[in-house]
Amino acid sequence: MPVSNVKESRFSRIRVYLRRYRKYLIWGGLATVLSNSLMLINPFILKLSFDEIENGAGSSDILKYVLAIIILAILAGLFRFMMRRTIIWMSRKVEFDLRSDLFNHLLKLGQNFYNNTKTGDIMARSTNDVEAVRMMVGPGIMHIANASLSAIIAIAFMVYMSPKLTLYSLLPLPILSFAVNKLGMMVHTRFSKIQEYFAVLTSRVQENLAGIRVVRAYNQEEPSIDDFAGHNLKYIELNKSMIKVQAMFFPILFMLAGSINLVVLYFGGSEVIEGNISLGTLVAFFAYLAMLIWPMIAMGWVVSLYQRGTASLERINNVFNTEPSVYSEPNAVKDRQFHDSIEYRNLTFSYNGRANLRNINLKINAGQTVGVVGPTASGKTTLVSLIGRLHPVPRNSLFIDGIDINDWDLKTLRSQIGFVAQEPFLFSDSLNRNILFGADHSDEAVVKAAAQTAVIDEEILEFPNQYETMLGERGITLSGGQKQRVAIARAIVTDPPILILDDATSAVDTQTEHQINQRLKGELKRRTAIIISHRVSAVKDADLIVYMEDGAIAETGAHEELMEKDGRYAALYRAQLLAEELDRM
Amino acid sequence: MAENYHEEEALGKAYDSRLMKRLLKYARPYRWSLISAIILLISGSALQLLLPVMVQIGIDNYIADKDLSGLFHITLVYAGILFTAFLLSYGQMYITMYIGQKVQYDIRMEIFRHLQKLHLQFFDKNPVGRLVTRVTNDVSVLDEMFSSGLVSVFGDLITLVGIVIAMLYYDWQLALLTFAVLPLLIVATMIFRRKVRGVYREVRTRLARLNAFTQEHVTGISVIQMFNREKATFGRYNEINTDLRSAHLRGIYYYAIFFPVVEIISAFSLALLLYYGSGDILAATLTFGELVAFIQLVERFYHPIRDLAEKYNILQSSMAASERIFNLLDTEPKVVKHAEPVEFPETRGKIEFDKVCFSYNTDEWVLKDVSFTVEPGEKVAIVGATGAGKTSMLSLLFRFYDYQKGSIRIDGTDIQRIPVEQMRRHMGLVLQDVFIFSGDYAGNVRLGREDIPDEKVIEALEKVNLYRFIRESEGGIRAEVKERGATLSTGQKQLLSFARALAFNPDILILDEATSSVDTATEKMIQDALEVLLKGRTAIIIAHRLSTIEKADKILVMHHGELREIGKHQELLDRKGIYYRLHQMQFKQEMMKAAV
Numbered sequence A: 001m002p003v004s005n006v007k008e009s010r011f012s013r014i015r016v017y018l019r020r021y022r023k024y025l026i027w028g029g030l031a032t033v034l035s036n037s038l039m040l041i042n043p044f045i046l047k048l049s050f051d052e053i054e055n056g057a058g059s060s061d062i063l064k065y066v067l068a069i070i071i072l073a074i075l076a077g078l079f080r081f082m083m084r085r086t087i088i089w090m091s092r093k094v095e096f097d098l099r100s101d102l103f104n105h106l107l108k109l110g111q112n113f114y115n116n117t118k119t120g121d122i123m124a125r126s127t128n129d130v131e132a133v134r135m136m137v138g139p140g141i142m143h144i145a146n147a148s149l150s151a152i153i154a155i156a157f158m159v160y161m162s163p164k165l166t167l168y169s170l171l172p173l174p175i176l177s178f179a180v181n182k183l184g185m186m187v188h189t190r191f192s193k194i195q196e197y198f199a200v201l202t203s204r205v206q207e208n209l210a211g212i213r214v215v216r217a218y219n220q221e222e223p224s225i226d227d228f229a230g231h232n233l234k235y236i237e238l239n240k241s242m243i244k245v246q247a248m249f250f251p252i253l254f255m256l257a258g259s260i261n262l263v264v265l266y267f268g269g270s271e272v273i274e275g276n277i278s279l280g281t282l283v284a285f286f287a288y289l290a291m292l293i294w295p296m297i298a299m300g301w302v303v304s305l306y307q308r309g310t311a312s313l314e315r316i317n318n319v320f321n322t323e324p325s326v327y328s329e330p331n332a333v334k335d336r337q338f339h340d341s342i343e344y345r346n347l348t349f350s351y352n353g354r355a356n357l358r359n360i361n362l363k364i365n366a367g368q369t370v371g372v373v374g375p376t377a378s379g380k381t382t383l384v385s386l387i388g389r390l391h392p393v394p395r396n397s398l399f400i401d402g403i404d405i406n407d408w409d410l411k412t413l414r415s416q417i418g419f420v421a422q423e424p425f426l427f428s429d430s431l432n433r434n435i436l437f438g439a440d441h442s443d444e445a446v447v448k449a450a451a452q453t454a455v456i457d458e459e460i461l462e463f464p465n466q467y468e469t470m471l472g473e474r475g476i477t478l479s480g481g482q483k484q485r486v487a488i489a490r491a492i493v494t495d496p497p498i499l500i501l502d503d504a505t506s507a508v509d510t511q512t513e514h515q516i517n518q519r520l521k522g523e524l525k526r527r528t529a530i531i532i533s534h535r536v537s538a539v540k541d542a543d544l545i546v547y548m549e550d551g552a553i554a555e556t557g558a559h560e561e562l563m564e565k566d567g568r569y570a571a572l573y574r575a576q577l578l579a580e581e582l583d584r585m
Numbered sequence B: 001m002a003e004n005y006h007e008e009e010a011l012g013k014a015y016d017s018r019l020m021k022r023l024l025k026y027a028r029p030y031r032w033s034l035i036s037a038i039i040l041l042i043s044g045s046a047l048q049l050l051l052p053v054m055v056q057i058g059i060d061n062y063i064a065d066k067d068l069s070g071l072f073h074i075t076l077v078y079a080g081i082l083f084t085a086f087l088l089s090y091g092q093m094y095i096t097m098y099i100g101q102k103v104q105y106d107i108r109m110e111i112f113r114h115l116q117k118l119h120l121q122f123f124d125k126n127p128v129g130r131l132v133t134r135v136t137n138d139v140s141v142l143d144e145m146f147s148s149g150l151v152s153v154f155g156d157l158i159t160l161v162g163i164v165i166a167m168l169y170y171d172w173q174l175a176l177l178t179f180a181v182l183p184l185l186i187v188a189t190m191i192f193r194r195k196v197r198g199v200y201r202e203v204r205t206r207l208a209r210l211n212a213f214t215q216e217h218v219t220g221i222s223v224i225q226m227f228n229r230e231k232a233t234f235g236r237y238n239e240i241n242t243d244l245r246s247a248h249l250r251g252i253y254y255y256a257i258f259f260p261v262v263e264i265i266s267a268f269s270l271a272l273l274l275y276y277g278s279g280d281i282l283a284a285t286l287t288f289g290e291l292v293a294f295i296q297l298v299e300r301f302y303h304p305i306r307d308l309a310e311k312y313n314i315l316q317s318s319m320a321a322s323e324r325i326f327n328l329l330d331t332e333p334k335v336v337k338h339a340e341p342v343e344f345p346e347t348r349g350k351i352e353f354d355k356v357c358f359s360y361n362t363d364e365w366v367l368k369d370v371s372f373t374v375e376p377g378e379k380v381a382i383v384g385a386t387g388a389g390k391t392s393m394l395s396l397l398f399r400f401y402d403y404q405k406g407s408i409r410i411d412g413t414d415i416q417r418i419p420v421e422q423m424r425r426h427m428g429l430v431l432q433d434v435f436i437f438s439g440d441y442a443g444n445v446r447l448g449r450e451d452i453p454d455e456k457v458i459e460a461l462e463k464v465n466l467y468r469f470i471r472e473s474e475g476g477i478r479a480e481v482k483e484r485g486a487t488l489s490t491g492q493k494q495l496l497s498f499a500r501a502l503a504f505n506p507d508i509l510i511l512d513e514a515t516s517s518v519d520t521a522t523e524k525m526i527q528d529a530l531e532v533l534l535k536g537r538t539a540i541i542i543a544h545r546l547s548t549i550e551k552a553d554k555i556l557v558m559h560h561g562e563l564r565e566i567g568k569h570q571e572l573l574d575r576k577g578i579y580y581r582l583h584q585m586q587f588k589q590e591m592m593k594a595a596v
Helices: A003-020 A022-039 A042-054 A063-108 A111-116 A119-161 A163-170 A172-210 A212-217 A221-274 A279-320 A380-388 A410-414 A431-435 A444-453 A457-462 A480-492 A510-526 A559-565 A568-584 B002-007 B017-025 B028-063 B068-117 B120-125 B128-170 B172-179 B182-219 B221-226 B230-282 B288-329 B390-397 B420-425 B441-446 B454-463 B467-472 B490-504 B520-534 B546-551 B569-575 B578-595
Strands: A341-351 A354-365 A369-373 A398-400 A417-420 A498-502 A528-532 A544-549 A552-557 B351-358 B367-374 B379-383 B405-410 B427-430 B508-512 B538-542 B554-559 B562-567
Touching: A003 A022, A003 A063, A003 A119, A003 A279, A022 A063, A022 A119, A042 A063, A042 A119, A042 A279, A042 B230, A042 B288, A063 A119, A063 A279, A063 B221, A063 B230, A111 B221, A119 A163, A119 A279, A119 B182, A163 A172, A163 A221, A163 A279, A172 A212, A172 A221, A172 A279, A172 B068, A172 B128, A212 A221, A212 B120, A212 B427, A221 A279, A221 B028, A221 B068, A279 B028, A279 B288, A341 A380, A354 A380, A354 A528, A354 A552, A369 A380, A380 A398, A380 A417, A380 A498, A380 A528, A417 A480, A431 A444, A431 A480, A444 A457, A444 A480, A444 A510, A480 A498, A480 A510, A544 A559, A544 A568, A552 A559, A552 A568, A559 A568, A568 B578, B017 B288, B028 B068, B028 B128, B028 B288, B068 B128, B068 B288, B128 B172, B128 B288, B172 B230, B172 B288, B182 B221, B182 B230, B182 B288, B221 B230, B230 B288, B351 B390, B367 B390, B367 B405, B379 B390, B379 B546, B390 B508, B390 B538, B420 B427, B427 B490, B441 B454, B441 B490, B454 B467, B454 B490, B490 B520, B508 B520, B554 B569, B554 B578, B562 B569, B562 B578, B569 B578
Parallel strands: A369 A528, A369 A544, A417 A498, A498 A528, B367 B562, B379 B538, B379 B554, B427 B508, B508 B538
Antiparallel strands: A341 A354, A341 A398, A544 A552, B351 B367, B351 B405, B554 B562
């Protein structure tokens, strides 16, 4: 792709927003022009009044000028208010839209994006980067417009009064701009080095604290402190090299600003002595130049706003340019109820370059209950999560009701499934809303029934606020077992035809688990259920048991069949009987 | 991370004298630098104020008298003052920023040193990310206050005073007239401050809420997608986002009013000056140049006032940061030294547990009345199901935690009476989850002990069969090792941690055997290395491998926090108790697999 094209597309998103709010931009621009023009008349009035004073005028003679100054300031102030009110206002709206669009896009992205992107990075996109873009389109635009306009108007007035003095007095300005820019760049390069080292410093601390047990066990506290002191010192040294430059920034600014006055004092003074200009003009020049210094400084600032803004925009665009890996095809099957079968046909699934599932062939008929067992990392969770299409599934390998899963509408497909993960994720919201998470209604009786089936109702009623109890972030106010049971209630509340339990009772004690299984039995009869469990007892009665190993199905069959076969499943079963026995000792 | 966003919600007051006093203590060591900075600041500000005076003299004495060479001279003086003021303020800026850096260094060291002392329960409760923020970002915020806040606030005040004096000197009546608009300005600023503070607080809490929401829902994205909740979630996000926007928009309002109001007030004072000044000039009580100087002084007057408003934000965030830092520094380490510590220069390696009871929190015992003795040179294996209390025993022995009842003795001395460093010097620990530091191989073996020479490091690596591999990599033992050993295999990491323990040559070795399976060749290497490692030491091993257990002099069988069986492998098997079942459960499959 040619470079210019990249640039074009980089801003295309921003352009859409700006077009949306062009009304603000137009009014803002107008207000900027008016406020600056009005404000910059004042030094000229100062000149006129000084000229009159020089000619012996008294207070009453210059009353008109005094009033004009006040009225102009008030009018300019009004427009200045309008300027902020429109341009900055717009920037906040753009920020809102951008952030909102970003989040909406994030909601569509699939697991491969989230597994490869740190949450911290995503957070940085939606906070710092969005803010940087806002600074570019809001204060950035405002200051650049302000600075260029006031420069043009001031210079016009100055040329009108004395072209020669204008030339002299503007001489230091480019030097000022250059110096500010140069210093800014020096600070910037040194600052990025410092930032890099800051990351080193951070990771040192991080590492030390994460490995604190090793540090303690090997008496490494003192050496760690020495090591950290070394990095800390290096960081400070880098900072010192920056402050050498940074400390110069404002003093140089003031000196250059002062030197403008110096030029005006000498050359302007000479002109007055020679009678080319009046004293009032000299005074007006002082005033105009004082008004020009700030915009010149602001220019440098706007440059850095622009640099930061574009870098952030690029990072945001990277997220926008990531296409969702899982999406509905245009002619996807909608409005269909699952009723026949789930079938894996020679499915092989790779993820992050590793084959997670190999040659899976399995047919689950509607109404069946299937148990899945096997060692950790044998592919059990991957096997079931493909049914919800949380990952892209290769074509011709997984069929729901005989239809390739890729041809199902995502929404329709997922509404067929109730899913309970091993470590269920609950939201910081009320219990009621957590259970109703997937439902479109809010029927209290249904919530209660679901909670009863999941054997959590009684415990909820013991909380002071019962179903209105607020959960902490990620549900931290509940125990692991309680979380799992709330998640079960959440899954069955929508009455889905397919129910998937991924070791959903691993943190629940045996007795309660037994109770849940009893109550679920009725539920399972009406549905198609897939149950992953590390406890064989939970899947023993299933219609079909699948033993997974290394991403492949090692054994399938009903409990009796597999026991008879005396293979891996049988060994696992016996080991667990022993474990139960052991637990009772 | 999530905690961080919530913390933001708590936004304290802008100024807290208690915190400030404590913060200023950090500047104490640099008080002479600070004083010289203040002297430079005062003289620099004074010179800056002389500039309008020069303009006045230039106009009244030379331009009015048409004295070109006089004008040239005063211009030179002007230039001289300008340059001197530049040097002074550069010096002042440099010194203050330098102090900021020094203070930053000191505070960082203090926090880090404090963290090295804190008990492990503290780390169980506080996520590493949050603690890292204390050492890094929070301190940076403080630096901003020291280097650009404190001194320049002082400078702004001095400039204000100087301007007031200069104006009074020229014409006290006119000066008083100019100050007449001050109350207006002060009232406007105060109203603005109050309003903006309210908005600022609102923005911060709403932003924190938005961030917390984003973080939570990004983490739980698969649940949202599975339950088809994208639209509903987006709706709630937009509600919070709208709240945030409306707070922002309100803020714009205040800013949009405040800045023009200040400009109008300043125009008003200019108008007043002009009106009365022209009368004074006519009455010859004021010269032309003096009026010009006056106008320039008034212009400078508004600068420090606006500056002061900006410093307010820096102050506010530094107060919040210092509060968090001091909270951390005020947390006392819990593993305290015994009142009468016993010197512990040597050990034979005898370990006794005597009715030890321990719990992480009071309501549930993790270890109940555990008693046993390990003789010097003995190899003891601990076995048991998950949650039986094996790891807790190791943690106690290393004094990561303190037990509540009973006693643990080494060579007959209660470990709570031995200074922790001395005790740990005799002990080596190899954890199940091997922790590798970024750096090089040598650094990971000797950790911080520079007295372990390269030869010893290589010897240790050779003994665990790792040197063959390292020799081939570029740089040998100096070859880079990535954070958390990302480039090493599981087996290599284990061997490296064995080498580490070997190099430290402890009398007592504590080992939590890794459960992760490795290929047969690596397994063999690990077995061999383990044998070397155990030789001639007292060792306690949480064992997962049958071969390790079979070789042990003694097996301790832990069950539900109690020590239920002690004996040798065959004895315990014959007893047909817990060990027998554990053995059948854990190793039957292992043997079966091996057979297949």
